[in-house]
Amino acid sequence: MATALQLTGIGKSFDGFQALTDADFDARWGEVHALLGENGAGKSSLMNIAAGLYAPEAGRMWVDDNPVQLGGPRDAARHRIGMVHQHFKLVKPFTVAENILLGHPLASGEGSHRKRLGQLEAQIRAKAAELGFDIDPTQRVAHLSIAEQQRVEILKVLLAGARILILDEPTAVLTDAEAERLLSTVQALARSGAAVVLVTHKMADVKTYADRVTVMRGGRTVKTVDPKQVAVAELVQLTVGDSVAVPQRRRDGVAAGAPRLTVRGLRSAVAGGRPALDGVDLQLKAGEIYGLAGVGGNGQGELAAALMGLDDAVEGDITLQDVGDLKRLSNAQRRSLQFAAIPADRYGLALAGALTVAENFGIGQVHAGSYGSPWRLDTRKLEADAQAAVEQFDVQGVRSLGQKAALLSGGNAQKLVLAREFGRAPRIVLAHSPSRGLDVRAGAEVHARLLAARDAGAAVLLISEDLDEVLALADRVGVMTRGRIVAEFDQPADRQAVGQAMTDHG
Template identity: 85%
Template structure:
């Protein structure tokens, strides 16, 4: 098979930190080549260079054996390279179709803009149907869940006609069925001559779909192997350098759940267009319990999390906190004072302010309670001292200085910073939405261990995730959310097939 894309001796630094050191990678036409590595190993940086987002400081890029230098993503797209990023590149006020048109040939085609947009909407519906995605081309992107936005990114690259596809964690927020359809489609594209790079942490996807796998560690290429000839345990060993204990059924052993800590009845949101996002949610969270909420993204999970945290007050129904009462009048800061902890699905867009420092992102959670003095005259020394202690306690790697921007942290370390802030004071309620999305095996295990520890300390934990493996590994009870309501509940050990069936019921 001919080599479609080859990167040789690539070097790249950020703020004095060497992210890539003499890194090599190649993908052939007709193959799916997986790229493995811990968060911060350099995978995304290397692929961002291949997609024209970054310029390498050393090394060479070849496309179809011809040396190239990209001036930007559009230049890479002219060489038929398309990348689906883990952190999305969408214009929130635009519709789905308008976002996809930005990189589509119809953007500069003949006819009126309205006619071209209509033709693209038809293409989107057809491709979405083939992939099993439920996407409205006319919906504004800002109203979509994280999972739905991910599907838009995938459609955007496929419809733009890319023949070298780079997929960064494409199944991180997809259900089993959606992931199966997507990877089956991607595999078929490769067999029709496309070259596919699959950046992932899911070893099962690598074993099932990849023809080759390259492992990176510390910005360097470690090894390229045939995944059919190595066991998952060996791939994990190559990736992280040592064995990782993953949470399983045996770690659900615990004392019986306590009293009802948070009770939700008849929660309903105002309809935006047709059916309301929340359409009569009934839910009870118990102290000392992890309640896992499974479901296809876009069925009200994000709206439920926002309502419970007080971000969306325009709701009907009741939310009652043990020993407090009705929460509807409580603000978000008021709920934080009541020992609510929140881990949003969008860690860079909502959980962290990338332009602020690590210390500021940590301390912002306690500014309103006066720990650092007045908001107009902060005690930055105390804030930095607390942040230093938390960074060490939660093993947040990549923090060279506390005043460095949080945006420079890798996904796993950014998530650990969020956990350090949210679990800095023992929470009574934990709202965790897709907490291990895009994280490597080690970082995922650490996040899961923190959730289990919070449960064991008596917190009531709501775990919302499209990753059914994560739900089954951590949850004491499992609920399924469809079309704005919880349609089924299961005690552990739960039947995976029954849960999957409930997820697609209408």
């Protein structure tokens, strides 16, 4: 088969972080080529370059054996490349046809808007029938299910002329039946002569629907193989790395204490598609780090939000030892019970960038009255405590306590969050991706704080997409996929077994 798309030696960095290093990939006409890897492996970054969203800093690209240099997504569309992103780019108040018209050649055609929209509605019905999609072009997107919205995205790129179709984690939010139907459709599309790139982490999808699979890890291309000729165990090993012993920074022989936080049957409501939380059962014990592994988008963020009090729209039980129902407590009450919360979005949820370093440090205790009333703050005491915390937690780059928190680097911003959250010995620590985006030194300092909290008797929940981080810190390891915890492992856990659990249930 002739080559439809080829990328060689691709390099790309973001704010000093090297996302891609000498990455290679090619897709042929008539095939489904899977791009497999963990979150952060570089899959989406590489395909965003193929779709014209990012410009590579190194390497070359060919379409149909012709060298190309894309100036943006419109350029990619002219080369008949279309990408369906994991997070849909649809205008919810618009109809299906109005959304598709935005990127369609008819948008700048002749005739009235109504006439062009009518022509497009006819094209949508014809293409939907050809693909087996049940789509009403006059329906507003806001009223469609997740699966239906995804079909609209596919129709949008195909009707714009795409013959190289890139699907980024297309089955992440679909039910099994919806996923099977979608992948059968795109496989048929490839057999009709198109080239389909399936960006995924799911072994079952790769084994069933892909003609070839390229594995990426750490921003590099590891290997391209025929999925029918290799065992799942080999694909798992290529994806997560060799099953080598990871140094365990644990207290050998020290048993965990009593259950401190118990979660039973936690579910989130959702309009269409699968619920983000679909019956989570979890128990956090005193003096233990429970590491929750899994590929992003499987409910980890929603679980963290529910436990941190950021989302009350959940069903099920969250019970705190000696207190009872956690859901009835306000955030202020949770803080008074010595909860430490480290959300994944440190700038959006953990810090107020426009406030000062001192204000960000003290904000958690102002309502508790530690610094007087909110209208008459004891700024001297607040600044003294903030200065001591900055020194204790080695928050670099603080020229003065009146400096805006937004000016801190990622690592130092995270250290400021830790200084505030661990200012009083916590009983419960909820940490979601606490070292994401940090350099090795800053990440190690975050890890040291989590271990110290555990050793002081706290119950620690560590949610991370970095399997190395989970295996290095956790006393017990859980695996979360599709809104449920599907497996648990005592330490020392086998890396390949954990990786298998992450993919088996996808």
